[in-house]
Amino acid sequence: MTMQEDHKDCFVLEGKMALPNQYFAGRLGSRFLIAIRDRKKIMGLKCNQCGKTFVPPREYCEKCWTKIADNWVELGTEGELVNFTVVRYGDRHLPKKPPYILGQIRLDGADTPLVHIVEGIDPREVESGIRVKAVFAAKTTNTIMDIDHFEPV
Amino acid sequence: MATKRVAICAVAQHKNGSDLWHKRFQGMLLDVLEELQAQTGFTFDEETGVNTIVSCSDDFFDARTISDNGVADVLGAQYRGEEKIAQEGLNAVGYAQAVILSGYADLVLVMGHCKESQSESRRMIANMGFDPFYGRAVGLDNLNAAALQARAYMKKAGLTEEHLAGIVVRTRQFAARNPYANAREIVEAGKVIASPQLCDPIRQLHAYPVSDGAVGMLLASEERAAEFTDRPVWIAGFANCMDSYFLGDRDLTANFALKQAAGRAYRKAGIADPRKEIDLVEVMDAYAYQQPLWIEGLGLCGDGEGARFLDQGGQEKYRVNLSGGMLAGNPVIIAGLYRAAEAALQLRGEAGERQAPDLKRAVAHSTTGAAGQFHSVLILER
Numbered sequence: 001m002t003m004q005e006d007h008k009d010c011f012v013l014e015g016k017m018a019l020p021n022q023y024f025a026g027r028l029g030s031r032f033l034i035a036i037r038d039r040k041k042i043m044g045l046k047c048n049q050c051g052k053t054f055v056p057p058r059e060y061c062e063k064c065w066t067k068i069a070d071n072w073v074e075l076g077t078e079g080e081l082v083n084f085t086v087v088r089y090g091d092r093h094l095p096k097k098p099p100y101i102l103g104q105i106r107l108d109g110a111d112t113p114l115v116h117i118v119e120g121i122d123p124r125e126v127e128s129g130i131r132v133k134a135v136f137a138a139k140t141t142n143t144i145m146d147i148d149h150f151e152p153v
Numbered sequence: 154m155a156t157k158r159v160a161i162c163a164v165a166q167h168k169n170g171s172d173l174w175h176k177r178f179q180g181m182l183l184d185v186l187e188e189l190q191a192q193t194g195f196t197f198d199e200e201t202g203v204n205t206i207v208s209c210s211d212d213f214f215d216a217r218t219i220s221d222n223g224v225a226d227v228l229g230a231q232y233r234g235e236e237k238i239a240q241e242g243l244n245a246v247g248y249a250q251a252v253i254l255s256g257y258a259d260l261v262l263v264m265g266h267c268k269e270s271q272s273e274s275r276r277m278i279a280n281m282g283f284d285p286f287y288g289r290a291v292g293l294d295n296l297n298a299a300a301l302q303a304r305a306y307m308k309k310a311g312l313t314e315e316h317l318a319g320i321v322v323r324t325r326q327f328a329a330r331n332p333y334a335n336a337r338e339i340v341e342a343g344k345v346i347a348s349p350q351l352c353d354p355i356r357q358l359h360a361y362p363v364s365d366g367a368v369g370m371l372l373a374s375e376e377r378a379a380e381f382t383d384r385p386v387w388i389a390g391f392a393n394c395m396d397s398y399f400l401g402d403r404d405l406t407a408n409f410a411l412k413q414a415a416g417r418a419y420r421k422a423g424i425a426d427p428r429k430e431i432d433l434v435e436v437m438d439a440y441a442y443q444q445p446l447w448i449e450g451l452g453l454c455g456d457g458e459g460a461r462f463l464d465q466g467g468q469e470k471y472r473v474n475l476s477g478g479m480l481a482g483n484p485v486i487i488a489g490l491y492r493a494a495e496a497a498l499q500l501r502g503e504a505g506e507r508q509a510p511d512l513k514r515a516v517a518h519s520t521t522g523a524a525g526q527f528h529s530v531l532i533l534e535r
Binding site: 005007010012015017023025029033054055056062083084086087088089091092093094095102104106112113114116117118123128131136141142143144145 | 286400
C-alpha cells in the first residue's frame, strides 16, 4: 500500500481529552494512604502462609490466595534502593522536571519494592543498594505522593 | 491438541509511518480490507462470506470510547457480528482461532489499527494504564518502567551498550528490506551508542519510533481454507499469560508470564524442544534490550543467557525479527499482530527481500502492560 495521496485541502482537528472523574481508594487503600498522610507511617500486608509482605495493600496473597486484608504490619520508612532509572524526557504526566531519579525502593519489612522518586543525590552518582528514607509531603494529594520523595539516609 | 485446524489465508499490512496525519485510521483500515479482498476474493455473503470480525484498537489512542464502533464499516463489520480485543492484536488471532474451533464461524476477519502520532505523548497514554494512587501519581509510563527492567536485565545477562547497538544496527538492516517498516535508515553502532539517554539505560535509538499502522488477516477453518488460498499458514498453538500488575510484585527479569504463555503454546503445538523445532521468531521488541529478554522467555536460550545468544549468532540461527521487529516501528497495540503477519508471510514464501529459506515453523510474540506484564505466543506452521 503506497502513500502518494494528494494533501491539498487536508487538515487536522485539534482535540483534548479532559474529563474530571473519581476513584474510590478502596477500604485497604484508604487506610494505607491515611496512615501515610496522618501518621507518617507506611503499612504493609503480610501473608503468614508465604511469609511475604506486600505493599501497596491488597486483600489476597497473589501466591497462595490466603486472605491477608486484616494482617497489617508496620514497615520502616527507610529502605534499600534496589533499582532505578534517570528520567531525562519531559512529559505532562511526570511529577518532576527532568532529569530526576525514579527508583524501586524496598522498605524495611517489605518484600515488594515501591516505585518512587529519589532526590538529594546527583543522578550521575546514584547506585543500586544505597539506603534511602521517606520524606513526607507537606501537602496531601491522597496518593503515594503523600511521600514527597525518598532521599539518601 | 485440537483435531481441527485453523488457517491464516491472507495478511495485509499498511506501511508504518511516524506521522500519517494525512491518513485517517479509517482509511488505513479500508486499504487493508481492500487488499485482503483482492488477495482472497472473500465476500460478505450471509451464507458463505465473512460474518464475524475480531478487531483491535485502543480507545485512548483513538480518543474515542468503544473505538471499534466508529470504524465498523471499514472493518467490514457493518450489519455483521464484531468484537474488539482490548489487548494487543495478536490476541485477536487467538480469539479468532477459538471462534472457528468452536464451530461458531468458519471465516473470521481480524483487523487492527493504531495511530500513535494522534496523541501528544504516547507515554501519557501509558501512564493512564497505571492505577491512580501508586503508579500514575509517580509518573510511571511504558518507557520508565522498561528502563527499570532494562537496568535489571542488562546486569543479569551481561548485556552491554555494544549488544544493544548491535541489535539496533541489525534491526535497521532488515527494516531496509521491509517495505512496510517505519524506521528503515541504516545506522552505525557508534551513532546508537552516542544517541542521548532517554531514560537510563535506554537511549533514544534503543526505543521504537512513534508509529502509525494498520494490519489485517483472513482466518478460515481447515475445510474452507482452500477457497481463499493455496498457501495456508496453520495455527499450531496459541496461549497467553498475565503477570502481576504492580511492578514491585514481579521479578522484572524472570519472564514468568512469557514462560507460561510459551510453554502452553508449545504444548498445544506438540513442540517438545523449541530450540530444535522453531525456524523463525518475531518478538515484540519495543526497546532493544527486550529482544534477548523475550528470547529467553521463549526458551530459545537459558535464563540470563541473552547476551550469549547474541554473541553466538542466535539471531541468525532462529531468524529473529527479519521484519525489523517492533524496533523498526509498529504502533504498540498492534505490534504483535504485525509480528504474526510477518511470520505468516515468511512461511508463505512471500517476504520479498527479507525472505528466509527452508521454514517450517515460526513463533510470533506480543506483550502489553508495563515491562511485559502480559505476553502472548502464537505458533504458526506451513
